[in-house]
Structures are given as structure tokens and as C-alpha cells.
Amino acid sequence: MKITHVEVHRVHVPAASPPFRWREGLGGSAPAGDGAVLRIGTDEGAEGVALFARPGAAAMLEDLVERVFREELIGQDPFRREWLWHRVWELDRIQELPLPTFGLIDIALWDLAGRVYGQPVWQVLGGFRRAIPAYASTSTFATTEEFLDVADQCLALGYQGIKLHAWGDARRDAALCLALREHVGPDVPLMYDGSAGFDLPDAIYLGRALAGADYLWYEEPMREFSISAYQKLAESVPIPLLVAETSDGAHMNSADFIKAGAATFGVRVGTTLRGGVTGAMRTAHLADAYRIRAEVHGSDIPNHHLCMAISNTTYYESLVTASTVRRERHVDDQGLVHAPTGPGIALPLDLEYGKELQQYIEGATT
Structure with missing residues (x-):
């Protein structure tokens, strides 16, 4: 099995309702904006996804996929998670990756594995x-x-x-x-x-x-x-x-x-x-x-x-x-x-942004 496509899909991340705040100096809840789903697919039809549910995440992830991640992933075995995890750390030496992006590839690959095995990731x-x-x-x-x-x-x-x-x-x-x-x-x-x-x-x-x-x-x-x-x-x-x-x-x-x-x-x-x-x-x-x-x-x-x-x-x-x-x-x-x-991590692969995906996003951001 080989990775054949790496995609970023924009999803709407709603603002918290009601808005909330953190301690003095940190501000509060973010306004609504474009989050992103990283989707990794293979030549055998197996797919995995990871949600980056932060307003403004879409542009950041699209840039990383275009410049760095797609070239690294295409043609790789999606079950070599350890090796690919180490590759992300190698890339960080030059790219200085934002901390929340470190785990996105890994999450999507674990999701893919769980779906292939027909079991939840835990x-x-x-x-x-x-x-x-x-x-x-x-x-x-x-x-x-x-x-x-x-x-x-x-x-x-x-x-x-x-x-x-x-x-x-x-x-x-x-x-x-x-x-x-x-x-x-x-x-x-x-x-x-x-x-x-x-x-x-x-x-x-x-x-x-x-x-x-x-x-x-x-x-x-x-x-x-x-x-x-x-x-x-x-x-x-x-x-x-x-x-x-x-x-x-x-x-x-x-x-x-x-x-x-x-x-x-x-x-x-x-x-x-x-x-x-x-x-x-x-x-x-x-x-x-x-x-x-x-x-x-x-x-x-x-x-x-x-x-x-x-x-x-x-x-x-x-x-x-x-x-x-x-x-x-x-x-x-x-x-x-x-x-x-x-199976997998249970972020649905249907990216038509229906009710189930919206529930997932709301659960991750409120």
C-alpha cells in the first residue's frame, strides 16, 4: 500500500457560543474561521484524516502541504508511522513547524490504520x-x-x-x-x-x-x-x-x-x-x-x-x-x-460538512 494523495479540505470552525476568556494577558475564545481537515489517501482506497480545528489553520496547513508534506508523503507506506514521525522531526530542523502541526500526519495515519483494521484507535x-x-x-x-x-x-x-x-x-x-x-x-x-x-x-x-x-x-x-x-x-x-x-x-x-x-x-x-x-x-x-x-x-x-x-x-x-x-x-x-x-479515530470521511462532521468540530472547539 502506498500513499497517493495528500489533501487539505477547509471546514468552518464556529465561534464559541457564548464567547469565553482566559486569564489576563491571554485573550479568549477565537472568532469563527476556516479550520482544515488533512486527508491522506492510498492506492488501495484506504484513507485517514486529521482535523486542525483552529480558525486560520487552513491557510497554514495548505502552505505546509504544498511546500513540505505532500512531497514527503507521496509514495510512502502509510503503515510506517514511526519512520514518518521521525521524518517530521527532521523537517522541523529547517522548517520550524508550528507545534500543533507536528502530530497531524501521525493522527491521520493512525486513523487510516484503525479503519483498515476495523477497530477504534484506542x-x-x-x-x-x-x-x-x-x-x-x-x-x-x-x-x-x-x-x-x-x-x-x-x-x-x-x-x-x-x-x-x-x-x-x-x-x-x-x-x-x-x-x-x-x-x-x-x-x-x-x-x-x-x-x-x-x-x-x-x-x-x-x-x-x-x-x-x-x-x-x-x-x-x-x-x-x-x-x-x-x-x-x-x-x-x-x-x-x-x-x-x-x-x-x-x-x-x-x-x-x-x-x-x-x-x-x-x-x-x-x-x-x-x-x-x-x-x-x-x-x-x-x-x-x-x-x-x-x-x-x-x-x-x-x-x-x-x-x-x-x-x-x-x-x-x-x-x-x-x-x-x-x-x-x-x-x-x-x-x-x-x-x-x-473504526479509526472516527472523524467521518464524508467531507460534505454534514451534521456528524459539524458535531465533531463543535466538540473539538467548545
Whole structure:
């Protein structure tokens, strides 16, 4: 079997409704725009696709396919995923590829393989579980009272934990985290994501508050350029750290965070920022060797498969971006997400942009 065509199809990515925001300095939800589907086909009719559901993604991906990816892929065996994954890293040496594009070829090839085998990708990967609890991962709301109300709604809907994305002010965020713990009681798992908003002194201050409130993990308080700063943070606070979400290098730089003692809860994995399915699985196995967690980042469908395949992950991350909370469609009333059943990754190959594809896009961007 050989790859014979590599195509980019533009798809409309709707704006979040209602719009939402992140911490001070990061802005908020994107306006509607053109996302893209990467489609890889073969001489035997097997095909695989990957969605790049980011407004403005279409032009970026079209350029990469025309300049770089099509020439590399045409004529190749689509089952040589490892070799092609390494080729993308080689290409990056000159091309400086945008981080979210690293895994697109890999995702499409895993989708193709699953369709050929007639199995969902999580089963092709070996399969570990058929259901996983979901936590509610908030956007940033205006007041403490609004956060507490959202938390009440999430717990009533069955979510089994809550993670805060707050304002990016260490003292204000610490007060919010303490208020939430007092509000929900001692038994609800709580997490905090700093979205890289702090320097080391403020990260230490906030980390000590989180430890006192018995938060499960402390995620990305600083930009992930300085592993030394994270090493010092780990030495200074008892709250377990979840690290290596956005830094380039997949399992390679995750290894350096672990070696430095900075990944005291675990490392982030995911198809979008850690090099597709292959990069995520490499990172998860590395973390497992050190007996730490590999927590899956993001609530799109490829990461749904990762949650079912990775043994050392704890939760499915489900975004909650509106003050009137609705459960994500993958989450049941017990707060569980169940394994996909369709072959491949289950982005439909029908590119007429019908209801099923629209549901997929909405699930990946809201």
C-alpha cells in the first residue's frame, strides 16, 4: 500500500457560543474561521484524516502541504508511522513547524490504520480501559461567586473533579482556590492551571496555598522554557506539579523535566501539542517507567482515544466555558466518558460538512 494523495479540505470552525476568556494577558475564545481537515489517501482506497480545528489553520496547513508534506508523503507506506514521525522531526530542523502541526500526519495515519483494521484507535494501541472519569476544566469567569456557582453545576451534572483557570493574579487566585475548597468540601478532587502566568516567586506563593487546600495537582504555573525554575518550584512547594504541556520536544524534553525532579505529579500528553498519537504514547510510557502520571490534555476526539489507551492517566479533560453549564456530549450523567466504538479515530470521511462532521468540530472547539 502506498500513499497517493495528500489533501487539505477547509471546514468552518464556529465561534464559541457564548464567547469565553482566559486569564489576563491571554485573550479568549477565537472568532469563527476556516479550520482544515488533512486527508491522506492510498492506492488501495484506504484513507485517514486529521482535523486542525483552529480558525486560520487552513491557510497554514495548505502552505505546509504544498511546500513540505505532500512531497514527503507521496509514495510512502502509510503503515510506517514511526519512520514518518521521525521524518517530521527532521523537517522541523529547517522548517520550524508550528507545534500543533507536528502530530497531524501521525493522527491521520493512525486513523487510516484503525479503519483498515476495523477497530477504534484506542484498541489498535492495545486498549487499557473502556471508561474514564471526566473533570470540568473551566475557562476564566469574572468573580469568585461565578466560579463557585459553576462548580456547583458541574458537580450536579456528574463531573468528578474541577480544574480552575483563573485570573493570573497569584494572591487573587490563591483566595479563589481556598474559597472553592471550602465551598465543595474535602472530598472533591480539585486542580489548578496557571496557564504560564507567573514568575517563580508568585508560583511558590500560589503553590503553598494550593498545598494547604489539598489540591490534586498544580499545572503550568510558569512558561516551560526553564526546567531549572520548575526544579526550584518542586523543591519549594509540597503540591504535586503537572508539567511539560506546551514545551517543544514530546518525550525528549519531558524526560528532562522528570530527571530534574520537576514532574512530581506527572507530565502532560496529548495529540495536539506532543506530536500526535505516537509522541503522546512515547511520553506516557516514559512517565510510567518513573511511576508518575501522563495526564491527557484536551477534549477532542483523538485525545478521547488516548484516555482509553494510556494506563497512567487519571481523567478526561472536559472544557466548561459558559456560566450555564452543559455537559460535553461525551460525558454521561455519572461523569464518565466511554470508549469510542467506530473504526479509526472516527472523524467521518464524508467531507460534505454534514451534521456528524459539524458535531465533531463543535466538540473539538467548545
